[in-house]
Amino acid sequence: MPKVTFLAKNKKIEAKQGETILQVATKARVFISQRCGGKASCALCKVMIKNHNDDPLFPPEEKELRLISNEQLNQGIRLACQARIKGNVEIAPMENKLQSIVQAQLEKQQRESEL
Numbered sequence: 001m002p003k004v005t006f007l008a009k010n011k012k013i014e015a016k017q018g019e020t021i022l023q024v025a026t027k028a029r030v031f032i033s034q035r036c037g038g039k040a041s042c043a044l045c046k047v048m049i050k051n052h053n054d055d056p057l058f059p060p061e062e063k064e065l066r067l068i069s070n071e072q073l074n075q076g077i078r079l080a081c082q083a084r085i086k087g088n089v090e091i092a093p094m095e096n097k098l099q100s101i102v103q104a105q106l107e108k109q110q111r112e113s114e115l
């Protein structure tokens, strides 16, 4: 059985091949943002697959491809509600965009105040 590791919580759980990441996260009690109930319409459930070069997931299907660009796929980003587990996989949450923007702004102000 494939092992799924949720890096943010350092939680490992066994999964059945073909289960979605969201299904396994629910079993593991790991929270993944979502608003559409796993119907591939909100795009809030994006996660980062850390070992995506090992090909641990089945290829994306049409529903997922509507919400994920090729560039994102190449970076290892997948929809948790659609991505189906094939082998051992390591999953990290997506970085919070707002948090990144605020952090970048704070760093910029810090640099400017040091001049």
Ligand code: FES
Pocket: 033, 034, 035, 036, 037, 038, 039, 040, 041, 042, 043, 044, 045, 046, 079, 080, 081, 082
């Ligand atoms: S849960 Fe909404 S797109 Fe995945």
